[in-house]
Amino acid sequence: MRRSPWATLAVLALAQFIVVLDVTIVNVALPDIQTDLGFSADSLQWVINAYTLLFGGFLLLGGRMADLLGARRVFVGGLILFGVTSLVAGLANSPEFLIGARAVQGLGGALLSPAALAILTMTFAHGRDRNIAMGVWGGLAGLGGTLGVVAGGVLVDSLSWQWVFFVNVPIVIALVAVVPVFVPDLRHHVGRRTFDTLGALLGTAGLLSIVYGVVRSEPRGWASFEVLGVLIAGVLLMVAFVFVERRSAAPLVPLGLFRSRALSISGVSLALNGASFLSMFFLTAIYLQQVRGDSALDAGVHFLPMGIAAIVGAVLSAQLVQRLGTRTIQLAGTVLSAAALLWLSQAHAAGSYATELLPGFILLGFGIVAVSVPGQITAVSEVRPAEAGAASGVVNAMYQVGSALGLAVVTTLSISHTTSELTHGATQQHALEAGFERGLLVAALFAVANALLTLATPQLQPTAEQLTEATAAA
The missing domain is CATH 1.20.1250.20 (MFS general substrate transporter like domains)
Structure with missing residues (x-):
C-alpha cells in the first residue's frame, strides 16, 4: 500500500x-x-x-x-x-x-x-x-x-x-x-543483533543514585551514611557502566566518540544549558503560584513570551550561525542566559511582571536556543557520517542527564536556603523568595561556566542541511 x-x-x-x-x-x-x-x-x-x-x-x-x-x-x-x-x-x-x-x-x-x-x-x-x-x-x-x-x-x-x-x-x-x-514498517540492515541492556541499566541506576544522594543531602547532610552510601553506589555503578561499555561488542555509548574534543565539550555545554533551563522552569513555576499568587493559567500565560522568543531565536540563530560561526552565536547565547537568570533572580513578590520577569523570560528564550542550535552542530562535526546518529543520541542523553543533575543541585540549594531563612525567623513568603533567588543564582553560575567552556569550542560555518537537522534536534 x-x-x-x-x-x-x-x-x-x-x-x-x-x-x-x-x-x-x-x-x-x-x-x-x-x-x-x-x-x-x-x-x-x-x-x-x-x-x-x-x-x-x-x-x-x-x-x-x-x-x-x-x-x-x-x-x-x-x-x-x-x-x-x-x-x-x-x-x-x-x-x-x-x-x-x-x-x-x-x-x-x-x-x-x-x-x-x-x-x-x-x-x-x-x-x-x-x-x-x-x-x-x-x-x-x-x-x-x-x-x-x-x-x-x-x-x-x-x-x-x-x-x-x-x-x-x-x-x-x-x-x-x-x-x-x-506509518510504513521500514527496516534497514544492521550488524550484530545485540542489545546493551546491562549498560542502560547500570548507567541509569548510577545517575539515579547520584541525583538521589544530592537531593537527600539537604535533609540528611552530606556526611550522613545514607547520602554517602548512595553517592558511592552511584559512582561505582557509573564505573561499572564504563567497564561494560568498553568491553561490549556493540556498546550503547561508543566511548570512542569522546575522543572528539568537539563532541565532548559540546555535550557538556548542552548539559549545562539544560541544567540552567530546567532549574529555572521548575523554580519559577512554583514561585509564580506560591509567592506571587498566580493561578496555573496565569503562570502559563506568563511563560508564553519565553516560548515565543525561543521559536524566533531558533530561526535567528540558524541564520546568524552561517554568517558569524557556531562559537560566536553559542557564546552570545550563554551570555544572554546568564544575564536573564541574574535578572530573574532579583524579582520581588510585589514587583511588576512587565519589568521584573518579562525581560528575563524573553532573554532566556533567545539564549537557550542560541546555545543549543550551534551546540548540536558542533557536537557531530568531527564524527564519521556512520556515527552521526549515535553521536546525536549521546549528546541528547547528556542534555537530559545534565538537566536532571542540575535541577537536583539547584533545588537542594534553594530549599536549604529557604529552610535557613525560616529558621532565622523570616516569613514564609520572604523565605520562599530568598530560596528562589539563591536557586536562580546557581543556575546563572551554570550559564557562566558554559560561557567559559564555549571558548574552547571550534568555530564552524555550517551547511544548510546541518542547520536544519540541528534545529530539529535542539
Whole structure:
C-alpha cells in the first residue's frame, strides 16, 4: 500500500509533540500536585526528574531497539507505554505512585522518540524534502514546549492537575489506531543483533543514585551514611557502566566518540544549558503560584513570551550561525542566559511582571536556543557520517542527564536556603523568595561556566542541511 510520506510525518510529529508537551505541561501543575498528594519540598522535583532521567538514560537503548526490532514496532510499543502510564499518573494517589508512573512514562518516551526519528529519516531521502520534514518535526516539538505551559494552566484551572496526564490518553489511542495506515514498517540492515541492556541499566541506576544522594543531602547532610552510601553506589555503578561499555561488542555509548574534543565539550555545554533551563522552569513555576499568587493559567500565560522568543531565536540563530560561526552565536547565547537568570533572580513578590520577569523570560528564550542550535552542530562535526546518529543520541542523553543533575543541585540549594531563612525567623513568603533567588543564582553560575567552556569550542560555518537537522534536534 502506497503511503503519503507527509501523512507519515504528521503522525510522527504529533507523537513527538506530546512527548515534548509533557515536559512543560506538568511544571505549571506542580503546586497543585504538591498540595493534593502531600509532596515535600525536596521530593517534588522527582515528578520532573523521574521522567527526565529515565528518558535520558534509556534514549540510546530505545534507538538500538528501533534498529534491531523494527522502528514501527518500537514506536507503537513506546506510544502504548506512554499512554498507559499517562493514565496511571493521572490516577496516582500518593507521591510514590506518581513518581513511579512518571519514571515509566519517561521510558515510553525514550522508546518512541528515537524510533519516530528513525522512521522519519528512512521515509525522506537526503535533500529538500528531508530538510522540510526535519523543520516541521523540530517546529512542532518547539511548539509543544511553548503550548504546554498554557495548556497545563487551562487544564489545571478548569479541571484538575490529573488532566495534564489524562490529555495524552485520547491522543495516544488515535495515533496507535492510525499507525498501520500511515506509518510504513521500514527496516534497514544492521550488524550484530545485540542489545546493551546491562549498560542502560547500570548507567541509569548510577545517575539515579547520584541525583538521589544530592537531593537527600539537604535533609540528611552530606556526611550522613545514607547520602554517602548512595553517592558511592552511584559512582561505582557509573564505573561499572564504563567497564561494560568498553568491553561490549556493540556498546550503547561508543566511548570512542569522546575522543572528539568537539563532541565532548559540546555535550557538556548542552548539559549545562539544560541544567540552567530546567532549574529555572521548575523554580519559577512554583514561585509564580506560591509567592506571587498566580493561578496555573496565569503562570502559563506568563511563560508564553519565553516560548515565543525561543521559536524566533531558533530561526535567528540558524541564520546568524552561517554568517558569524557556531562559537560566536553559542557564546552570545550563554551570555544572554546568564544575564536573564541574574535578572530573574532579583524579582520581588510585589514587583511588576512587565519589568521584573518579562525581560528575563524573553532573554532566556533567545539564549537557550542560541546555545543549543550551534551546540548540536558542533557536537557531530568531527564524527564519521556512520556515527552521526549515535553521536546525536549521546549528546541528547547528556542534555537530559545534565538537566536532571542540575535541577537536583539547584533545588537542594534553594530549599536549604529557604529552610535557613525560616529558621532565622523570616516569613514564609520572604523565605520562599530568598530560596528562589539563591536557586536562580546557581543556575546563572551554570550559564557562566558554559560561557567559559564555549571558548574552547571550534568555530564552524555550517551547511544548510546541518542547520536544519540541528534545529530539529535542539
